[in-house]
Amino acid sequence: MTVDADRLRKLIEAMAQSIFAHADELTALDQAIGDGDHGLNMKRGFEAILRDVDPAAAPLPDTLKSIGMTLVMSVGGASGPLFGTLFMTLGKELPPAPSRDDVVRAGEAAIAAIKARGKSEVGQKTMLDVLRPALDAFAASEDVVQAANQAAEATVPMKAMRGRASFLGERSIGHMDPGARSSALLIAAATDTLGRS
Ligand code: ADP
Numbered sequence: 001m002t003v004d005a006d007r008l009r010k011l012i013e014a015m016a017q018s019i020f021a022h023a024d025e026l027t028a029l030d031q032a033i034g035d036g037d038h039g040l041n042m043k044r045g046f047e048a049i050l051r052d053v054d055p056a057a058a059p060l061p062d063t064l065k066s067i068g069m070t071l072v073m074s075v076g077g078a079s080g081p082l083f084g085t086l087f088m089t090l091g092k093e094l095p096p097a098p099s100r101d102d103v104v105r106a107g108e109a110a111i112a113a114i115k116a117r118g119k120s121e122v123g124q125k126t127m128l129d130v131l132r133p134a135l136d137a138f139a140a141s142e143d144v145v146q147a148a149n150q151a152a153e154a155t156v157p158m159k160a161m162r163g164r165a166s167f168l169g170e171r172s173i174g175h176m177d178p179g180a181r182s183s184a185l186l187i188a189a190a191t192d193t194l195g196r197s
């Protein structure tokens, strides 16, 4: 798959627009089990990306690294470094014109890097609970967007074991994890722009 400057621009815009359109929802999710800043955090991050990352300046890997670094620098909270790690690792691992196998390999590396950074595992009610099943669906040529949305829904009955939501213990049960929801939004936006194969 060749991702030229035009596609990179569309990818960045699609992810940013989806985050902007859902910022209030992400905030409401984080109000329920966190500190209510997730919508604002993600919005600030993607505003900085639109401002600072030039999709025509570099090929896919370097642009992904720039997106990741911009998230780390502009977003406070847990999610900035974790989403930053996701994009930076994809940038480090993907070649300029990735194959399907390249995407699976880079996705595995990104999940491993998030786990290391967050000291977290799948099943703890975080973004990982969407990224893991979405990558499995992609590897199996299944519907990635459906898998991501179902996985975000599946965080509702989970008990949070990492991040601020874990402070609530049992009371975190019954709400969708905000980072799981934003992960599903980003996956849907990327799939819309880049296609499903
Ligand atoms: P903060 O928790 O600092 O207020 P945000 O509200 O922006 O940051 O992001 C919260 C989201 O970050 C959570 O919903 C969860 O998905 C993700 N998250 C938090 N801590 C971790 C962790 N240790 N590992 C993986 N994801 C995490």
Ligand code: MG
Pocket: 030, 034, 035, 036, 037, 038, 077, 164
């Ligand atoms: Mg928060």
